[in-house]
Amino acid sequence: MRDYKFCPLCGTPLQSGIIDGKRRGYCPQCGFVAYKNPIPSVGAIAIRDRKVLLVKRGKDPGRGSWAPPSGFVESGETPEDACLRELKEETGMEGVIKGLIGVYLERTKIYGEVLVIIYLVEITGGELKAGDDADDTRFFHKGDQPKLHFSCFRRAIEEVF
Ligand SMILES: [Zn+2]
Incomplete structure (x- = not known):
């Protein structure tokens, strides 16, 4: 900040x-x-075959923990664009926005307050492959989900999954 x-x-x-x-x-x-002001960021909750798409984060904040595809909104793009860009960059998957799940405030050590806009996304194509900022990416069944580092993602997933 x-x-x-x-x-x-x-x-x-x-x-x-x-x-x-x-x-x-x-x-x-x-x-x-x-x-x-808090920094605007986005997250994508993508569910396919009753499984949710998560990424093992390769960078801080939350390095080594699992989270939905997420990242900061860059200038010149809409939050929806940012959400689908992060999905593609981190997981190789393509999707469309189905709706807004919620807007959350997360406090992080590195970036201070982050405003997280989380969308429900439908996967439309692509090939599952972890991107540069991710160590791994996989779909998880509800019971097998790893613990998520950020409460905003736990709350958003509970809304729809
Ligand atoms: Zn002045």
Whole structure:
């Protein structure tokens, strides 16, 4: 998360004060306020033949643990685009968005607060193959699922699976 010391608009050193009820950095010259916001990310819950698609994460946060395909929304793409891109990158599978399951707030050590937008996805094709950011990818039956590191994914899967 960005932590400004100087105003990104006019270069004046920021001061600290209470703005909108919270302590924040602000610019005494031009009025810029350094609001802090969670980072938007997406997750894909893809179910096929009564099994859910998971990825063994090759990167932090949650390295080595299993999770649905997920990642950050990049500038220039919609959350739906990001969701299907991460699905394809991490698992080799192609899909279409069937609906929004929910929007969750996850607190991570590395990135701070992450807003996780989780979609239900229908697999339409592709070949199952773990991508560069993943150590493994597999479909799991409900009873055989590994424990998931992030509570947002546990909650989202429970909604639909
Ligand atoms: Zn300024």
